Amino acid sequence: MVDVAAPQETEILGTAVTASGLASLAPVKIPVQRYISPEFAELEHERLWPKVWHVACTVDHVANPGDWFEHRLGKYSILLVRGTDGVLRGFQNACRHRGNPICQGSGAGITELRCPYHRWAWDLAGRLREIPSRRGFGPINNDDLPLVPVKVDTWGRLVFVNLDTGAEPLEGWLEGIPDDIAWANLDEFRGTYSTVTPVNCNWKVVNEGFSETYHVQGLHREMLGSINDVDAPQRIWDHHSASYQAYGVPSPRLGRNVSDQTVWDSFVATQGGRMGPDYTEPCALPEVPEGQTLQDVIAQNIREHQATSGVDLKGYDTAQITHLSQYNLFPNTTLLISADLFTVLTARPGPSPDTGELVTIHLSRMPSADAPASSPVHVTVPMDQADFGFVLNQDFSVIRTMQAGLHQPGFTHVWLSGEECRIINMHRHLERCLGLAPGGWQRSGHLH
Numbered sequence: 001m002v003d004v005a006a007p008q009e010t011e012i013l014g015t016a017v018t019a020s021g022l023a024s025l026a027p028v029k030i031p032v033q034r035y036i037s038p039e040f041a042e043l044e045h046e047r048l049w050p051k052v053w054h055v056a057c058t059v060d061h062v063a064n065p066g067d068w069f070e071h072r073l074g075k076y077s078i079l080l081v082r083g084t085d086g087v088l089r090g091f092q093n094a095c096r097h098r099g100n101p102i103c104q105g106s107g108a109g110i111t112e113l114r115c116p117y118h119r120w121a122w123d124l125a126g127r128l129r130e131i132p133s134r135r136g137f138g139p140i141n142n143d144d145l146p147l148v149p150v151k152v153d154t155w156g157r158l159v160f161v162n163l164d165t166g167a168e169p170l171e172g173w174l175e176g177i178p179d180d181i182a183w184a185n186l187d188e189f190r191g192t193y194s195t196v197t198p199v200n201c202n203w204k205v206v207n208e209g210f211s212e213t214y215h216v217q218g219l220h221r222e223m224l225g226s227i228n229d230v231d232a233p234q235r236i237w238d239h240h241s242a243s244y245q246a247y248g249v250p251s252p253r254l255g256r257n258v259s260d261q262t263v264w265d266s267f268v269a270t271q272g273g274r275m276g277p278d279y280t281e282p283c284a285l286p287e288v289p290e291g292q293t294l295q296d297v298i299a300q301n302i303r304e305h306q307a308t309s310g311v312d313l314k315g316y317d318t319a320q321i322t323h324l325s326q327y328n329l330f331p332n333t334t335l336l337i338s339a340d341l342f343t344v345l346t347a348r349p350g351p352s353p354d355t356g357e358l359v360t361i362h363l364s365r366m367p368s369a370d371a372p373a374s375s376p377v378h379v380t381v382p383m384d385q386a387d388f389g390f391v392l393n394q395d396f397s398v399i400r401t402m403q404a405g406l407h408q409p410g411f412t413h414v415w416l417s418g419e420e421c422r423i424i425n426m427h428r429h430l431e432r433c434l435g436l437a438p439g440g441w442q443r444s445g446h447l448h
């Protein structure tokens with residue numbers, strides 16, 4: 001058994017590293033029970049999910065007084081409501097009478113929160129207002145039975161919630177990420193749509209699929225012509241992490257003499273739509289003006305496409321448009337950000353360790369930060385109907401199959417490389433949250 005707490009790993013995790021620019025002295029082994037054990041999933045429900053900030057929706061989902069949005073997370077349900085005073089609040093979604101969930105789904109225009117069972121009612125600030133046939137209860141003080149509040153805060157148009165009312169402020173929880181991405185002016189984005197897709201795998205399988213670029217050479221081979229997956233810097237904070245990937249340039253894995261044609265065809269095949277509808281099918285290689293690169297031309301095409309929506313990207317250079325900043329927010333959210341795009345991928349637990357949900361939130365940049373709120377559509381998309389584009393569909397193919405492999409009796413551990421340091425860091429902080437020894441999976445007794 002490898003000592004997973006070996007000091008060399010601490011050094012790795014504290015250092016900015018490129019995707020494949022480091023060699024661990026030993027692989028890190030994570031027990032498979034973390035992905036398949038009902039006891040482990042229960043421990044997460046007890047010690048992780050009620051304690052962490054996590055993304056629920058965008059401000060646009062709950063922009064107006066009377067807007068509401070149910071945020072589910074495993075067995076937990078949180079009700080977000082914009083009050084008549086304009087304040088966004090969150091409550092545990094349980095009636096104080098006998099516990100029925102008060103609202104399911106999302107909607108607009110409510111003036112009270114009324115339980116459908118016996119019709120107890122609260123105002124949008126969570127104050128109890130009405131108990132039908134009240135006399136039968138004897139004396140009840142309305143102030144004693146408000147809806148149970150949860151913490152709510154926002155950053156970059158995203159609404160975060162935390163069941164722990166004593167949790168540290170969101171600002172501190174986000175560590176260095178807001179400063180790191182300040183150049184992108186995220187306040188200019190608005191939510192356009194969000195999706196929920198039930199998946200037959202553990203939430204960590206989904207999450208970890210968006211936490212390394214090691215799989216690009218295997219799963220996304222068409223992308224190799226237009227991504228530098230080898231030299232992509234990675235960054236580790238205490239519990240969050242990041243990867244910065246350059247697109248519009250070839251992977252060093254393809255050798256030195258990669259033609260512009262290869263780069264162009266790869267970019268068009270995997271994300272040509274960023275340049276507009278004319279670039280979603282194979283198309284002619286554009287001329288590259290003297291003194292420019294193909295990457296500059298791609299960036300300019302993206303600028304011109306954004307300009308058709310009134311968005312001016314002149315202030316963003318080629319790198320800010322063609323590079324992707326990928327943030328892995330502990331424990332279960334990935335932010336994908338370039339000057340023209342902002343996508344949020346969240347992996348939620350399901351009722352068992354073998355089930356979960358992939359939630360996507362798509363945002364678009366508006367002409368200015370003063371743009372009015374949008375009205376995002378929020379839909380459930382079954383896995384067999386999910387089509388999220390060329391690259392994400394490839395990720396989905398693995399999400400469909402992984403859990404079966406994890407259940408094979410001879411499979412005992414996941415083996416991780418230094419290249420997968422963002423996954424390692426997630427597990428290290430998970431261990432701290434759950435009270436586990438490094439590499440362990442049970443809270444007490446013998447650690448496997």
Ligand code: FES
Nearest residue numbers: 095097098115118
């Ligand atoms: S459970 Fe809600 S009013 Fe009875």
Ligand SMILES: [Fe+2]
Nearest residue numbers: 209215220395
């Ligand atoms: Fe992928």
